[in-house]
Every structure is written in C-alpha cells, then in structure tokens.
C-alpha cells in the first residue's frame with residue numbers, strides 16, 4: 314500500500330505552500346486529500362488503476378493527475394520543483410515543537426532563518442520575541458525544543474534556568490508561610506548548564522508551602538509531593554525540586570543543597586577531622602550529637618575554621634584549602650564592570666543602531682561601550698568594508714559629541730583568516746580604538762593548524778582581545794583541541810586579553826581556563842557578544858563565569874576606567 318507515502322508527499326506540499334504563503338484554500342485542498350488517502354480502506358494503487366481517483370473526497374482533476382504521477386513513478390515533478398524553491402532546512406524547522414508553516418515562513422521572511430542552528434542562535438539573541446505571533450514564551454519553548462533535539466541530555470543553558478528559576482522563586486516568596494528561601498544547586502553556583510532547579514525554603518508549616526509550590530501556573534506535571542520534598546516539571550520540561558526545612562537547619566541545608574557534591578564530600582570529611590558531623594540538618598558534635606550550628610550558612614564554614622566560600626567557587630578546585638589559609642580571592646562583582654566591548658550593531662549582524670546601544674549602555678551605568686562589528690570577509694554576518702568603516706567612525710564621533718557620561722569606542726571583531734592573517738590590513742586596524750580578533754570560519758581544520766592560526770592572529774600588533782578563544786558552542790560544537798596553556802602563554806607574550814564571552818551558549822573561556830589564565834597572570838575581558846540590546850544583560854553570566862574562574866576585579870580589563878582602559882589597549 315502506497316497510501317501513507319502519497320499522503321506524506323501531499324502533507325509536505327501543503328507545508329511548503331504554506332511557507333510560500335499560498336492562499337489558504339489551495340493548501341487546504343492538499344491537506345484534505347492527504348487526510349482522506351491516509352485513512353482510505355483500499356489501496357490507492359487500485360484506485361489509480363481503475364481511474365476512480367476523482368471519486369475520492371476532495372480530489373479534483375489536477376490533484377488526481379499528481380497522485381497518479383506519484384503512484385506510477387514514485388515521485389512528483391511539481392513536488393521536486395517546490396522543494397528547490399524553498400530552502401531545505403525549513404522543513405526540518407517544522408519538526409520543532411511550536412513551529413507551524415506560518416511561523417517558519419515568518420522566521421524565513423523576516424530573519425532569513427533556514428536552519429535549526431540559525432534558529433537557535435536567533436532565540437538566544439532574543440530576536441524572535443518581537444516578531445508578530447511570537448513572544449518570549451514561544452522563543453523559550455523553541456530554544457528548549459532545539460536543546461532537547463541536540464541531546465544536551467536534558468540540561469538547559471544558564472539563561473533559560475535564570476528565567477524559569479527567578480520567576481518560580483518570586484512566586485515561592487509570595488507564600489506567607491515561607492521564611493527564608495533561595496535557589497540552591499548548580500543554579501546558585503552559576504554552572505554553565507543546569508540539570509534541575511533546587512529551591513530551598515524554611516517554614517514552620519511545610520504543608521502549606523508544598524501546596525503553594527505545586528500550584529505554580531507553569532507546572533505541567535507533579536512528580537512527587539511530600540512533607541519535606543516535592544518535585545515538578547515545568548512546561549518546557551525543566552524539573553524543579555523544593556525542599557522545606559526548619560529554621561535552625563536552613564544554613565546547613567543551603568550549604569548542602571548548593572553543592573557541588575565534590576565540595577560537600579570534602580566539607581564532610583573536614584568536619585569529621587575536627588570532631589563534628591555535618592549534614593543538611595546542621596553541624597553536630599560527633600560524640601554527643603549536640604547541635605553546634607546550622608541556622609546561617611556562613612557559620613557552618615566558620616565553625617570549621619574556613620572563610621566564607623562564594624557558591625561559584627564550590628567545585629573542589631582548591632577552595633577549601635584556600636579558605637582555611639585565608640587565601641580566597643576577592644571575586645570580581647557585577648558592579649565592578651564599567652563597560653562592554655563586544656557588541657554588534659546594525660552595521661554588521663546586530664539588530665540595533667549604535668545610538669540605541671549607547672543609550673542602553675547608559676542604563677547599565679557603563680562608562681564606555683565598544684561597537685565591534687564583523688570584518689570584511691564575513692559576508693554572511695554583514696562584515697564591514699573599509700568604506701563603511703569610515704562612515705561608522707564618523708557616526709561614532711557624532712554620537713560621542715552628543716552623549717555625556719559614556720564614551721562609544723570604535724572597534725571591530727576582526728576575523729582571523731585561515732592562514733592566520735587578519736581580515737583588515739594594519740593601516741585599517743590602526744584606526745580602531747580596540748581590535749577583537751577571533752575565528753569565525755573553517756572550524757574543522759586540524760588542531761595544530763588551528764592553534765598556529767590563532768597564535769599568529771594574536772601576534773598582530775593591533776590585536777587586543779581574543780574573542781571566544783576555544784570556539785565551543787555548548788551542546789553543539791566542541792572546543793578546538795588546542796593547547797590552552799600554550800594559548801595563555803602566547804596571550805601573555807603578546808599582551809592580549811582573553812575574552813570570557815558571556816553568551817549563554819559560549820561562556821568561553823570557561824571557569825577552568827579562566828582560573829588558569831589568572832594563575833599565569835593573563836588578564837581577561839568580559840564581553841557579551843550582544844547582537845541586540847536585549848543580550849546586554851548577559852554580562853551577568855560572563856561575570857559568573859569569571860567568578861567561577863577565581864577572577865578578581867583587577868584581573869578584568871573592563872573594570873578599569875576609560876583612561877586606564879585606553880592605556881592598557883595601547884591607545
């Protein structure tokens with residue numbers, strides 16, 4: 314029976330016509346015929362042979378001819394032509410949850426999106442929410458669908474966890490029976506991907522808190538509801554656990570449920586060495602079981618002779634040893650950030666004008682903002698020719714005359730070409746206030762070649778910053794297999810700042826590499842890689858990653874004032 318085969322082609326034709334924006338009744342005719350043939354209780358081949366196609370409901374002369382062609386040749390020329398007219402990737406987009414032909418067509422027509430990859434990127438950049446018929450929720454659900462499809466094994470990126478987590482936590486705080494509460498787990502440690510959310514609350518009336526918890530509007534399934542622990546699934550599939558404890562245990566529970574597991578294992582064995590027992594209820598004397606402390610998290614650390622350890626450091630990377638010797642770093646804080654140097658404007662593939670970006674940067678209290686558009690050969694990303702650069706430079710000068718309290722810096726994100734040379738000649742590079750360099754093409758080259766490509770890129774005397782140094786895209790593209798120590802040494806030698814790219818699917822350098830850079834006394838810079846002003850809040854994720862990499866204020870270029878910054882950039 315070829316019925317299913319024929320129906321599938323008709324459905325696909327309907328989808329393609331919808332994407333093309335054909336009139337409604339035309340696409341509907343294909344769907345009705347497809348539905349009828351799909352459930353027809355006789356073989357479509359017999360119907361064709363006996364010339365009875367037009368007796369099928371919804372099948373007219375034209376459609377009958379097409380069905381005949383499919384049945385007799387196994388193909389349809391009209392279908393093949395249609396497929397050639399419409400980018401292939403669009404049909405794959407249709408498989409994502411929440412995306413029908415109309416939405417796919419809108420994505421294609423207004424944003425030029427033809428692949429799942431490009432769609433994911435646009436979601437993260439917040440470009441969908443303003444389209445007709447879309448919104449932040451659609452955007453989030455599509456992104457979530459893509460992430461699941463890409464088998465990130467159910468983990469979500471930090472920005473998705475932030476939206477879900479903060480909203481849910483605000484809701485929990487509204488319950489009158491809740492005293493203290495916090496998001497614990499990997500969320501509190503600001504890990505780059507989050508497996509599930511862990512909310513902790515203290516209350517004298519846990520039943521009420523649990524009732525409130527499971528009534529959250531975005532809950533799609535209650536997995537478990539108990540007196541001290543409940544778990545639910547949100548509509549986007551993320552799991553949320555809630556634990557309710559008594560006041561005197563809140564600090565110990567916060568310590569325990571913040572993790573990491575590895576950090577906790579070390580904490581417990583340290584407690585035992587000191588004659589205590591540590592668990593989620595508190596710190597107890599080992600012999601007498603007497604409660605020592607547990608109401609406040611800080612007190613748990615100090616009772617064990619440790620300085621307070623910030624959650625971002627709790628990965629068992631030497632933080633407990635450092636805390637016992639008073640040698641913990643004073644971590645950089647979001648408030649220390651004075652500007653963002655990695656922003657794309659409409660001059661390349663960003664969606665906002667330089668002036669809009671500058672106004673937005675003022676709202677963050679920044680002292681400077683760097684516009685770093687792509688360089689000339691990156692045609693797909695609207696790379697700037699030398700002529701356009703002159704126009705852009707003049708525009709920035711004009712804006713700077715108007716604005717007070719903030720300076721717009723004229724920069725570029727210049728491609729490091731395959732041969733390791735930069736995508737503008739030195740005479741052009743000399744004109745910029747700062748130069749970011751980075752790899753954007755030919756990712757699949759051999760790792761040794763990639764390493765020398767990057768090293769020769771940063772050797773250029775005008776290169777200030779290496780963007781997203783390892784090129785990874787979380788869940789989508791592996792980091793280059795380059796020797797990161799070599800890279801950091803080269804950065805030191807060439808006086809290059811290594812970027813901690815704040816985009817949620819990059820976070821590159823990661824915490825381990827950032828820590829290594831610090832140990833080797835190489836400074837970093839935190840940049841958002843914004844493609845719309847909505848992305849500028851991602852600075853927080855970059856700061857979190859820097860903190861996870863033990864970085865202090867003085868380690869980060871964009872915590873310095875404009876004068877020092879210019880000096881450090883050699884301008």
Ligand code: DGT
Pocket residue numbers: 497498499500504506507508509510511569570571572573574577578
């Ligand atoms: P995730 O959810 O995979 O992103 O990572 P976490 O760290 O949030 O892990 P999760 O949700 O399984 O547990 C939350 C915290 O609870 C974890 O960071 C430490 C603590 N915890 C959970 N299970 C254990 C355990 O078996 N031993 C110890 N020491 N701590 C645990």
Ligand code: CA
Pocket residue numbers: 498499500508509510511
């Ligand atoms: Ca968790």
Ligand code: CA
Pocket residue numbers: 498509510511554
């Ligand atoms: Ca959990």
